[in-house]
Amino acid sequence: MTQDTASSQDTRTTTPGPRPWPRRLLGVVRRIPSTLILVAVILVFGVATQALWTPFAKSPAWDVLAYGLPAFTDGRWWTLVTGSFVSSAPPVYIANLIALWGLVWLEYRRGWRVAMAYFWIGQLFAVLASAMLLWALSFTGSPWAIAQAQLLDVGWSGGAFACMAAAVGLFRSPWRVRAWLALLAFVFVALLFWGAIAELEHMLGVLLILFVDRTLRIQRATVREQRLIAFASMLTLGAIEIIVLLLPTNGLFGPTTPASGSFGDIAIDIIVILLVADGLRRARRWAWVVSIVLASFNVLSGAVVVLAIALLGWNDVGDAINGDPSLSLATSGLWVAMLIYLLWVRHAFRWRRKGTLGLQPIPDLAEARDVLRADGGGTLSWMTTWEGNIYARTSTGLVTYQRRMGVALALADPLGPEEGRAQSVREFITMAEHAGLVPCFFSASEATKAAVPAGWSSLVVADDTIVDLPGLEFTGKRWNSVRTSLNRAGREEMTFRMTRLNDEPWGIQQQLRAISEMWVGDKGLPEMGFTLGTLVEAEDPEVRLALAISPQGDVDGFLSWLPVYGEGGVVRGWTLDLMRRRDGGFGPVMEYLIGMSAVAFRDAGAEIMSLSGAPLAHEYPPNAGMIADLSEKLADALEPVYGFQSLHRFKEKFHPRYETMYLLYRDETDLTRIAAGLTRAFLPNATLRQFASAGLDMVRRPG
Structure with missing residues (x-):
């Protein structure tokens, strides 16, 4: 890519912008009529029962309209419907209405019939299955089940959570797996620590869709995704331990009071989690080993508590550990799941920091030039021979890349025979992910774009002229x-x-x-x-x-x-x-x-x-959306410094044809790191002072 400016008049033609937001909003509203009708009915019920401004649990209508095991044993089956249109308290209305986002998305994507089917089947199943499960568990003598079986409940959150689960199944990969795991973690943790009837209904509604839709296919996750899940799960466990230490709980194992846990154990867990979490994300073997030790210690502690309760009794164990055994049992249950997961994905943590990408022997510059001369390359291919680049050998060629800020920045297209370049793309992605690096391809052609895995994203970085x-x-x-x-x-x-x-x-x-x-x-x-x-x-x-x-x-x-x-x-x-x-x-x-x-x-x-490409000067089509707007704003900001847009207009004098060059990446969560890596690749010797000075020049520019 060239780096100079040339004066010329702005010959770009203006293209129609995106539709005004009121028109877009009206278009969305027209596609969700059943959701709007449901909300209207809920509000009418709220006004009729005065539940919109007074706690409905204190209303005389509570015993008539609320559902639950006592209502069903007394023959009040109509409560399945009536209880689904009202909330227990005014603040709950807000949370439950927000929870209908899944219904909105389902109706927008799949129509009102499918959306309403998911909502009502999920709602009825969640309510009835909760009642049956509590009835069965009450025979075991569980204090939690006996207490919850005697209570009534209202609300439509069981159906709302079922719709959330169905909506998550429509997400594109890898967001589908991430959203599913977040949703499952939320419902299980809520039930474990704050196990009211509503939490049980939420979990059963989600599990129903998980069983029916089968859109969670975690076994297909890449090693990078497996490490990201481990990283997020470890941080979540730490956050849960802090929250339950500070807040009262009343879950499956009984009630706890604030500050009832062991401060020492939790402090050790948090310190270790903070030390190893980022190492898990970067595929460090030592981080996986330490995490296994930590998880095993917590699981063993929970097993010791269970054994002690069986031998000594609940109260004596609480005195001995200077805390509530409920908290230890609940958190140990979470650590069991964490330990199983870490062992299951152990192959994702084989990388050692000094490892190199690619097959042996490691290619050098002379070999890269020989491959380039023998098999040819694209218009940017000679740049792969510049200092600072390194090479990863694949089974069909070479991939030129730089390692910056935890990112493997592949430059242009792979080198080697044309028929093997797609295979090189796929192998390089696998190599980078196993090494704990974020793979991406910069200034790649349409052929490389077609070779990346399905679900990858792309940004236009320039037009080759x-x-x-x-x-x-x-x-x-x-x-x-x-x-x-x-x-x-x-x-x-x-x-x-x-x-x-x-x-x-x-x-x-x-x-x-x-x-x-x-x-x-x-x-x-x-x-x-x-x-x-x-x-x-x-x-x-x-x-x-x-x-x-x-x-x-x-x-x-x-x-x-x-x-x-x-x-x-x-x-x-x-x-x-x-x-x-x-x-x-x-x-x-x-x-x-x-x-x-x-x-x-x-x-x-x-x-x-x-004539090479001028970055950030692509002519986007009308209605290109947020990416086009962001690119234009960034180009305007950098224009006084590097003049990319002026250069692009200058090259138009030679009437070139255009071939689009892309930045290829897995998903949006990588963009921050990729941006940092590209900044260092383009300006490896720039100081913070120079960055700050250039930023001030952009801010102070006229106009």
């Missing part, structure tokens, strides 16, 4: 600006020379360095890397330099061109990298240099000339 050289002639009205610059250069006796940097005399080389240093000094940030070269990369003997020299012998501007290899070691084209001009020199020097380079490459038999 390609000029086809065979038959190119600067004739006709549309080439006026280029032809004018060539004619003016002839009148002013400018000289064009296609050369190599090291073939030029010392004086010319010093002029090139002075021009480049002046350009860098104006930016406030160092020269960018990764896909943006410097004069160091231009020293490569395979890189060509186009010079514009004035009659006085001054270099008024220069370009660097990177080779684009086809199969068999033939250079089929050239890619523009550096664009530099001397202040006060020949005005249209860039048009002149590119035009003369095109003629030289055409006459030498080249097929294409890539």
